[in-house]
Amino acid sequence: MISLTRPTVLRATRSIYPSAASTLARSRLLSTLAILEHKDGKVAGSSLSAIAAAIKLGGPVTGFVAGKGVKAGVAAEVAQVQGVESVLAVDNEAYDKGLPENYAPLLIENIKKGGFTHVVASHSAFGKNVLPRVAAMMDAQPVSDVTAIEGEDKFTRPIFAGNAVLTVQSTDPIKFFTVRGTAFQPGPSTGGSANVTEGVDPAAPSNTKWLSEDLTTSERPDLSTAERVVSGGRGLKSKEEFDRIMTPLADALGAAIGASRAAVDEKMADNSLQVGQTGKNVAPQLYLCAGISGAIQHLAGMKDSKVIAAINKDPDAPIFQVADVGLVGDLFEKVPELTEKLKK
Amino acid sequence: MASALRILVPVKRVLDYTLKPRIGKTQTSVDITGMRQAMNPFDELSMEEASRLRKDAKSPMKVSEVLAVSAGGPKTVDVLRTALALGADRAMHVEVPEAKDGFYSGLEPLTVAKMLKGVVEKEKINLVFLGKQAIDGDHGQTGQMLAGLLGWSQATQASKVTVKDGEGTVEVTREVDGGVETLEAKLPMVITTDLRLNTPKFATLPNLMKAKKKPIEKKTLADFGLDESRRLNTVKVTEPPTRQGGSKVEDVDGLISKLKDLGAL
Numbered sequence: 001m002i003s004l005t006r007p008t009v010l011r012a013t014r015s016i017y018p019s020a021a022s023t024l025a026r027s028r029l030l031s032t033l034a035i036l037e038h039k040d041g042k043v044a045g046s047s048l049s050a051i052a053a054a055i056k057l058g059g060p061v062t063g064f065v066a067g068k069g070v071k072a073g074v075a076a077e078v079a080q081v082q083g084v085e086s087v088l089a090v091d092n093e094a095y096d097k098g099l100p101e102n103y104a105p106l107l108i109e110n111i112k113k114g115g116f117t118h119v120v121a122s123h124s125a126f127g128k129n130v131l132p133r134v135a136a137m138m139d140a141q142p143v144s145d146v147t148a149i150e151g152e153d154k155f156t157r158p159i160f161a162g163n164a165v166l167t168v169q170s171t172d173p174i175k176f177f178t179v180r181g182t183a184f185q186p187g188p189s190t191g192g193s194a195n196v197t198e199g200v201d202p203a204a205p206s207n208t209k210w211l212s213e214d215l216t217t218s219e220r221p222d223l224s225t226a227e228r229v230v231s232g233g234r235g236l237k238s239k240e241e242f243d244r245i246m247t248p249l250a251d252a253l254g255a256a257i258g259a260s261r262a263a264v265d266e267k268m269a270d271n272s273l274q275v276g277q278t279g280k281n282v283a284p285q286l287y288l289c290a291g292i293s294g295a296i297q298h299l300a301g302m303k304d305s306k307v308i309a310a311i312n313k314d315p316d317a318p319i320f321q322v323a324d325v326g327l328v329g330d331l332f333e334k335v336p337e338l339t340e341k342l343k344k
Numbered sequence: 345m346a347s348a349l350r351i352l353v354p355v356k357r358v359l360d361y362t363l364k365p366r367i368g369k370t371q372t373s374v375d376i377t378g379m380r381q382a383m384n385p386f387d388e389l390s391m392e393e394a395s396r397l398r399k400d401a402k403s404p405m406k407v408s409e410v411l412a413v414s415a416g417g418p419k420t421v422d423v424l425r426t427a428l429a430l431g432a433d434r435a436m437h438v439e440v441p442e443a444k445d446g447f448y449s450g451l452e453p454l455t456v457a458k459m460l461k462g463v464v465e466k467e468k469i470n471l472v473f474l475g476k477q478a479i480d481g482d483h484g485q486t487g488q489m490l491a492g493l494l495g496w497s498q499a500t501q502a503s504k505v506t507v508k509d510g511e512g513t514v515e516v517t518r519e520v521d522g523g524v525e526t527l528e529a530k531l532p533m534v535i536t537t538d539l540r541l542n543t544p545k546f547a548t549l550p551n552l553m554k555a556k557k558k559p560i561e562k563k564t565l566a567d568f569g570l571d572e573s574r575r576l577n578t579v580k581v582t583e584p585p586t587r588q589g590g591s592k593v594e595d596v597d598g599l600i601s602k603l604k605d606l607g608a609l
Contacts, residue, residue, distance in 0.1 A: 046521075097525075099527075100488065100491075100492075100498055101497055101498070104492060124521055125501065125519070125520040125521045126520075126521075128484050128488075128500070129488060129498075129500050129501075130488075131488075132453070132483075132484075132485035132486075132488035132489045132492070133488040133489065133491060133492035133498065134492070135454075135485075135489070135492075136454060136457055136488070136489035136490075136492040136493050137492045137493070139454075140454070140575070141452050141453065141454040141574075141575035141576055142485060143576065144482065144483045144484055144485060145482065145484075150579075154579060157482075158482065158584065159374070159480065159481055159482050160359065160364075160365045160374060160479070160480055160482070161361075161479060161482070162584055163364050163365055163584065164365060164367055164374050164581050164582070164583070164584070165581065165582045165583070165584050166578065166580075166581050167578075167579040167580045167581075167582075168576040168577060168578060168579060169576065169577045169579050170575060170576055171574075171575050171576070171577065172575050207496075207497050207529060207530065208497040208498070208499070208527050208528070208529040208533075209527065209528045209529065210525065210526075210527055211515070211525075211526040211527060211528050212525065212526045213520070213523060213524065213525040213526070214523050214524050214525075215520075215522045215523035215524075216522055216523050224521075228608075261539070264540075265539070270523070271503070271519055271524075271538075271539075271540055272519070272520075272521065272522050272523050277479065277482070278476075278477070278538075278539055280521075285607075285608055286603070286608040286609070295362075296361070296362065296364060297361065303584075303587060306608065307603065307606045307607075307608035308587070309599065309602075309603060309608070311599075315592075320589060320592065321587075321589040322587045322589055323589060323590060324587075324589075324590035324602075324606060325590050325591065325592075325593055325599060325602040325603060325606070326589075326590070326591070326592040326593070327592065327593050327594075327595070327596070327598070327599045328592060329595075334596055337596045338596050338599065338600070341596060341597070341600055342600070342609075
């Protein structure tokens with residue numbers, strides 16, 4: 001916010017004694033609000049990473065949840081997460097769909113009332129949608145997709161599709177940032193004992209109406225948090241082949257399925273499966289890809305994987321420059337063979 | 345509500361998406377001097393969507409104007425010419441001194457959003473199409489910030505946009521984690537474009553020639569009561585940790601045993 005304090009004599013006198021004392025006072029007063037998502041009465045996995053990042057800052061952490069029945073439901077679950085000091089809950093169905101038009105005024109009221117110095121959300125579709133709106137309305141410049149916290153005002157984030165790593169120092173009085181889920185490991189989600197209190201509800205109207213959603217339902221692990229990911233690209237040629245080749249491999253490994261942008265563009269796989277700069281970021285134990293060349297855009301989303309394995313018929317494909325293990329060959333032969341051998 | 349669509353399309357000149365930037369020697373900047381630059385890919389989608397709305401004879405609302413705007417050094421005019429060739433009626437160039445060290449002299453999203461708010465108010469815009477993110481800064485913030493500053497509806501990561509009636513009801517399908525959701529709002533609104541929205545066309549030579557005759561208005565940040573000051577100071581810019589590409593194996597058995605050695609299986 002723009003400070004409303006006018007330059008007065010008192011203020012002028014104060015400024016004679018700057019830095020040390022006030023810096024210390026500020027760090028002692030650090031407190032963080034973590035904006036949490038929930039779905040079907042459970043806190044979203046990515047939000048646990050936001051809590052982990054908030055804890056890393058060092059000050060007290062307050063979780064924030066809003067939606068129908070949250071006080072009895074998800075707020076109690078968040079209260080159990082270790083490191084969370086308190087939970088602000090706003091029980092109002094109007095926030096169920098996370099519409100930024102009413103969610104932003106809601107957050108602003110709660111941020112002002114709680115005097116938070118830091119506001120963090122996960123860099124998910126929801127966090128990306130809401131947090132910049134809130135920050136702008138409070139005249140702050142947020143930091144997106146943070147991968148490391150180097151101080152209460154210093155944040156590191158990838159830029160240029162992960163081809164450079166930037167550390168910035170925020171000069172805003174309130175630091176707004178979203179975090180990359182794979183960069184902050186959530187701690188234990190039981191054993192905590194935060195108290196749940198009621199947040200402020202300005203009940204601002206939303207001029208946007210939520211109509212419907214169409215979510216891909218799957219028994220598979222969630223792509224962003226899966227231990228193993230198998231991913232297919234243009235080399236799979238069609239949706240039928242993609243499903244025929246990749247699904248059994250994913251089943252054999254208990255893996256989530258991902259796809260390159262080329263595969264998504266050619267409708268072989270759903271957009272929500274896209275891995276890359278403009279899709280999801282994953283960092284599983286094993287990322288096994290087939291028929292993916294390894295364009296900059298794609299590498300941005302998977303190069304933090306622990307082990308990368310690639311099957312591609314082009315020995316010069318850039319993917320082999322990052323793969324820990326590469327197999328040059330026709331994926332239509334090699335992947336089914338691999339699937340069969342893994343089953344044994 | 346307005347009877348016609350007055351569309352603003354902000355565009356950004358960025359490093360070509362196939363190129364890798366270099367890290368400056370002092371580790372305080374990204375060096376893209378001499379490297380090919382082009383219109384941000386998401387902004388091409390915005391331009392295409394605006395011109396589709398104009399060409400759609402069945403649309404209940406006519407497009408009365410498409411204004412392209414960009415902030416940057418002298419070469420920003422190149423992407424504005426492209427925008428004009430892709431269907432913008434006129435363009436506005438907010439001149440910001442040329443970046444000395446590539447990207448880092450670029451404006452912050454908050455400044456851009458405030459500038460765009462000024463443009464929207466002056467030009468009586470009722471629909472803004474922005475890309476969901478610029479592929480250099482990767483912030484993904486400007487559209488949301490603009491909507492917040494204006495108090496307008498926002499629909500980010502749009503994969504389908506339909507104008508429903510003459511009253512300005514717009515239905516937008518947006519990409520979310522795990523699928524899509526559909527929203528409805530009344531103009532004015534801000535929409536950010538996702539890759540699935542459309543397939544942008546190339547600017548044809550005749551259109552590029554015609555674009556040379558279209559007007560480009562010059563502005564400065566001061567015209568909007570703004571300056572280049574930043575909220576985020578660069579501490580350092582480093583190379584990402586490089587991966588050591590491993591070995592290739594001969595066959596599937598080799599692949600499996602290597603993955604076991606690496607503890608991935």
